[in-house]
Amino acid sequence: MRMVCTLMLIAVVALPSVLRAQVGSTTDILIGRVTGPEGTPVAGARVEATSAETEITRIKVTGADGRYTIIFPDGGGNYRLRVVSIGFAPSQLVLARQSDEDRLVGDVRLGRTATVLQSVQVRAAPARQPNQRPEAGSTERGLPPGLVNRLPIEPGDLNALATLAPGVVGVPETDSTAASFSVGGQPANQNSITLDGLSFGSGSVPQEAVRNTRVVTSTYDVARGQFTGGQIASTTRGGTNIFQGALNYSLRDPSLEFVDEPENAFSQKFSQNQINGGFGGPIVKNKLFTFGAFSLSRRTDALQSLLAADPLALQRLGTNGDSVARFIALLGGYGLQPTTASIPDEKLNDNASALVRIDYSLADNHTLMLRGDWRGSVQDASRISPFSVPHSGGNAKSAGGGGMLTLTSNWSGVINELRAYVSGDSRSTDPYLLVPSGRVVVASDLPDDRLGVSTLQFGINSALPQESRSRRIEISDEISRVSNGGAHRIKLGGLLNEESSENGSFSNALGTYTFNSLADFEAGIPISYTRTLSSRDRQARSNNAAIYLGDSWRRSQRLQFTYGLRLEGSRYPNAPGYNPLVDSVFGRRTDRFPSELHLSPRAGFTWNYGSNAGGSSRGSIRGGFGEFRGRAPSQLFASAADANGLANGQEHLVCVGAAVPLPDWDAFLNDSRTIPVSCNGPSQQFGARRRNVTIFSDDFSAPRAWRGSLGFNRRFAERYNVSLDASYARGVSQTGARDINLDTTSRFSLIDEGGRPVYSPASAIVPSSGAVSLSGSRIEQRFGVVSEINSGLTSSTRQLTASLNGIAVRSMSFGASYTVMHSRDEVQGLSTFGGGGGGFGGGGSGASTAGNPNVAERGRSDQERRHSMLATVTWPVKPGFELTAIGRVASGAFFTPIVAGDINGDGLRNDRPFMFDPDGSPDAAIAAGMSRLLAGAPGRARECILRQLGTIASRNSCTVPWSPSLDIRANFRPSGFGLDRRLTVSLLALNSLTGIDQLLHGDDLRGWGQPVFPDRTLLYVRGFDPVSRRFLYQVNENFGAASGSRNAFRVPFQIAVQARFTLGSDPVRQQLNAGAGGAAGRQTAVEFRARLARAVPNPFTQILELNDSLGLALDTAQKARLQAHGDTLKARADIVLDSLSANLAGSPRSGDPAQAGARMRTRIQEARSLAQAALKDAESILTPAQWAKVPQSVKQPFAQRPDGQEGGRQNRRRPPGA
Incomplete structure (x- = not known):
């Protein structure tokens, strides 16, 4: 029966790696029972299990009940078993992980004599599709390196990999935040990234160190926690009994990057050299292994600043060359040179990372894994924006690393997995210039008769200097039976786990001057000055704990459940001291940080329904519901520890009008201690130092989400799979904040703006600039913003995804999905962390108001992408050459129009504008500006304005155009020159749509493949009329401009070159060659075909052979029809078998495993289709009474029997000639 074992191994290898590596956990549990011919248990039987991926062997002896349990950490899901016992015939098995299980069952019935052919039990999964899930009810996608290394994507970027899962929304990086992703409408900070089962603080690892990555968008396993969105679960490669590794080099060069304006520094052309490598193997076979990997990269970008911008780029930014030239000249007059010899002309970014892993089998029952990781980066010219000059930035450094221990043990069927990880990170940025930040609002005439308004920046970036350190300890233990x-x-x-952080920097540490025009800047008259003052580092610490109890229940082969409870708790030490003034005025205590304990239930199921003639299910229905608890952002507690209202706490200086201290740039340059720490004059109305306070409400808790999903998938035509997944997420206890020191009594209303309330009196507004003093809206004048952080906000997301994947003509595999999303959430005017010194405030993304910022407003979520489509294609064109592609199309992101300035007097720049109708505006300048804007604005921006004329703009009421993207990769694997297909040379065509756009449209670009960064500012505050009590505005006629040729930032069409050389053995190719020839050498096509033919059932000949023994009493006509159909089936099967055996036996050992697998998979499916059709014909020939006598082993030759035996392959003597 070895041919059955061989055939099933080939079938497993034939599956493409994207289907094969849907691994549910890092540890495989092999269990089973060994019995004799009479069904009695066999004690003392020797069970040898060998991983097909690693070639590592584990041995176990059965107990008195004949049972065994073997543990394989990172085993790979496919195993060869050999069972030997004195007095019985040896038996061989192949175990393959089912798509929904974490344990593999291998029951064995031994024969008495060695003359009886060996019994073979196969627990192989049917042809799995990418949408099948390793956990009951869950939705996820597996991304093994064998797939990722062939696609046009960065393999080590975990956040980029997450976007390959349908419905996942990518969140682009900014100059202060890393790239991330959103799942189910949840905030990006509520995701989880794990490496080898524990939290991992970095979003990238050396690409050769990754064994497998899973993007989990829905799960009901109670072992998973600390997130409300999604999870990226990656595992690292360990050493095996096979010496193997790889070296990888990739090149990006400006000469291979093509843009319509080659000299434009904003074209984002760059050069990059990156080297990755990894190698490992056994130190002591089956005992001690090691694997190490590294990554080195250097990238240089053109410095995008005002000095590098040409006139066309400046126009697209909303300004012009004359304004910028005057601005640069004024800086020189103040001695603030825009750049110096020590500031580089290019942005240089060096990154390095390394990972080393050691695996040690202490005994048959214990396995120890030790892992160390390190990463570091150096970036010159950091934090320089296109609207600033180079001296605003600085040089950044970061470093981090950690060590991990995992111990997996097995005590008489009780499995224990202990993990521990300790890590630390540090970041610092040293500024080039230690003077206050400066902002100059500039109105410029643009060539197309529009008036653009922009804010030019100089001095230190307000986020600098920066210095922070963090440390994490995490321990987990799971015991299961x-x-x-x-x-x-x-x-x-x-x-x-325990997390601690220390931040020695804070926003606006050196202060910020704001000028309302270039004339004001030249005269040295600012309209405002703000500064955050603090004498202490921000420190925070959090302790999180969880206990869970769950069960994975396989009710039957078709029905599986997972359910359980998860109890989680958090506490936050390092609360600041007690502030009696805050307690007496607001009734809140500063010396108490909240703690909580919460119990969450979860349950999920998968039901495999229907069956074809071969016995495998046609499809499945899966679903579940449960509650998920995230983690409160640690910066909340760091802010509260600093902003405590005490003498050692944070202070915020706000000066407007006559209270603004005049800047002395020469003094600032010579001594930063001369930077003002107070406002001018004794008046408290237009300037004062106030202490900000951050406190927590009694109901504060970590964010949570109730989530449910229901999915359906069905296979058809043996090679395609269609699925439909619906999900709903209800976010509760979402984090928000209220300013409890804001007097929300309206002092007057802006009649021209729909009665918008203003919480400061008109006397607290500077007429010449429109700047509003904070004092007018404070309940207690000794405090500034008093942020009470609460958990009163909610969100809801509905999502539906339809997917189709399979294998098309010429072995082309594809996957396509369409997702429609509807996401709503609540925000408050202080909902976004940052700015303002006190913690919340600053009116960042998502934080806006039309009146009272303390009132939660429900609206469209920032994370919503109403429609999104994703497609991946892999086409093995010929041996040694394949094409792959990733295509995406998403409806435009939403954005909120804003006003540059504070209108309602709450002290924050978070107000949404009133959409003035040009025909009814009280101000002629506004009417003229709105008319020009509507005449020349992009279509979507115009629609947004017209739809809301005469009202205050709603949150996320505007949208940008759809964003398509297409990346293509060509992989060449030469077999000559002794390379043996170990070398893969790849050409990547990145952002191909831009190249197509340039080819088809020349200078009249449509903006295909370009990022969209719309100008969100509609109105700039220019003054205040105290008589009519209305603000004076200037319309930004560049509002919403961010498409086609009006986009300043151009991402080029790039050709990247990559080469990867495999070292040592290739385990996939080794399995393929073993199936074709084994240790005795490679077999001929005739020999191999003979082995395959004996494993392909012919039901017609089987029924004829069983006629007498079963008493079927076939008549002459039935016998003739069965014989004719049997001959026809044999002839058609011969064609398939000849092709399959010739491909396997005739292909070189250096052949590409992926392409060989694709060819085999197609032929095996054809053979199975023939057998299934034959069963229907056989049933039609027999009477119902005769068909009832036919054994199940003939009716369902590929089905699993209740005892685990494959149909037709039990311990029975085969008919002669079989």
Whole structure:
């Protein structure tokens, strides 16, 4: 029966790697029972299990009940088993992970004599599709390196990999935040990234160190926690019994990057050299292994600043060359040179990372894994924006690393997995210039008769200097037991982590001057000066713990459940001291940080329905519901520790009008201690130092989400899979904030703006600039913003995804999905962290108001992308050459129009503008500006304005155009010159749509493949009329401009070159060659075909052979029809078998495993289709009574029997000639 074992191994290898590596956990549990011919248990039987991926062998002896349990950390899901016992015939098995299981059941019935052919039990999964899930009810996508290394994507960027899962929304990086992603409409900071089962603080690892990555968008496993969105679960490669590794080099060069304006520094052309490598193997075979990987990269970009911008780029930024030239000249007059010899002309970014792993089998029952990781980066010319000059930035450095221990143990069927990880990170940025930040509002006439308004920046970036350190300790332990027969796996686990951070910097540490025009800047008359003052580092610490109890229940082969409870708690030490003044005025205590304990239930199921003639299911229905608890952002507690209202706490200086201290740039340059720490004059109305306070409400808790999903998938035509997944997420206890020191009594209303309330009296507004003093809206004048952080906000997201994937003509595999999303959430005017010194404030993305910022407003979420489509294609054109592609199309992101300035007097720049109708505006300048804007604005911006004329703009009421993207990769694997297909040379065509746009449209670009960064500012505050009590505005006629040729930032069409050389053995190719020839050498096509033919069932000949023994009493006509159909089936099967055996036996050992697998998969499916059609014909020939006598082993030759035996392959003597 070795041919059955061989055929099933080939079938597993034939599956493409994207289908094969849907691994549910890092540890495989092999269980089973060995019995004799009479069904009695066999004690002392020797069970040898060998991983097909790693070639590592584990040995176990059965107990008195004949049962065994073997543990494989990172085993790979496919195993060869050999069972030997004195007095019995040896038996061989192949175990392959089912798509929804974490344990593999291998029951064996041994024969008495060695003359009886060996019994073979195969627990192989049917042809799995990418949408099948490793956990009951869950939705996720597996991304093994074998797939990722062939696609046009950065393999080590975990956040980029997450966007390959349908419905995941990518969140682009900014100059202060890393790239991330959003799942189910949840905030990006509520995701989880794990490496080898524990939290990992970095979004990238050396690409050769990654064994597998899973993007989990829905799960009901109670072992997973600390997130409300999604999870990226990656595992690292460990050493095996095979010496193997790879070296990878990639090149990006400006000469291979093509833009319509080659000299434009904003074209984002760059050069990059990157080297990745990894290698490992056994130190002691089957005992001690090691694997190490590294990554080195250097990237240089053109410095995007006002000095590098040409006139066309400046126009697209909303300004002109004359204004910028005057601005640069004024800087020189103040001695503030825009750049110096020490500031580089290019942005240089060096990155390095390394990972080393050691695996040690202490005994048959214990395996120890030790892992160390390190990463570091150096970036010159950091934090320089296109609207600033080079001296605003600085040089940044970061470093981090950690060490991990994992111990997996097995005590008589009780499995324990202990993990511990300690890590630390540090970041620092040293500024080039230590003077206050400066902002100059400039109105410029643009060549197309529009008036653009922009803010030019100089001095230090307000986020600098920067210095921070963090440390994390995380420990988890899980103990589980698999019931006899494997129906239940009950697990009890716990997790404990502690995070601590120390931040020696804070926003606006050196202050910010704002000028309302170039004339004001030249005269040295600012309209405002703000500064945050603090004498202490921000420190925060959090302790999180969880205990969970769950069960994975395999009710039957078709029905599986997972359910359980998860108890989580958090506490936050390092609360500041007690502030009696805050307590007496607001009734809140500053010396108490909240703690909480919460119990969450979860349950999920998967039901495999229907069956074809071969016995495998046609599809599945899956779903579940449960509650998920995230983690409160640590910066909240760091802010509260600093902004405590005490003498050692943070202070915020706000000066407007006559209270603004005049800048002395020469003195600032010579001594930063001369930078003002107070306002001019004794008046408290237009300037004062006030202490900001951050406190927590009694109901504060970590964010949570109730989530449910229901999915359906069905296979058809043996090679395609269609699925439909619906999900709903209800976010509760979402974090928000209220300013409890804001007097929300309206002092007057802006009649021309729909009665918008203003919380400061008109006397507290500077007429010449429109700047509003903070004092007019304070309940207690000794405090500034008093932010009470609460958990009263909610969100809801509905999402529906339809997917189709499979194998088309010429072995082309594809996957396509369409997702429609509807996401709503609540925000408050202080909902976004940052700015303002006190913690919340600053009116960042998502934080806006039309009146009272303390009132939660429900609206469209920032994370919503109403429509999104994703497609991936892999086409093995010929041996040694394949094409792959990733295409995306998403409807435009939404954005909120804003006003540059404070209108309602709450002290924050978070007000949404009133959409003035040009025909009814009280101000002629506004009417003229709105008319010109409507005449020349992009279509979507115009629609947004017209739809809201005469009202205050709604949150996220505007949208940008749809954003398509297409990346293509060509992989060449030469076999000559002794390369043996170990070398892969790749050409990547990145952002191909831009190249197509240039080719088709020349200078009249449509903006295909370009990022969209709309100008969100509609109105700039220019003054205040105290008589009519209305603000004076200037319309930004560049509002919403961000498409086609009006986009200043151009991402080029790029050709990247990459080469990867495989070292040592290739485990996939080794399995393929073993299936074709084994240790005795490669077989001929005739020999291999003979082995395959004996494993392909012919039901017609089987029924004829069983006629007498079963008493079928076939008549002459039936026998003739069965014989004719049997001959026809044999002839058609011969064609398939000849092709399959010739491909396998005739292909070189250096052949590409992926392409060979694709060819085999197609032929095997054809053979199975023939057998299934034959069964229907056979049933039609027999009478119902005769068909009822035919054994199930003939009716369902590929089905699993209740005892685990494959149909037709039990311990029975085969008919002669079989």
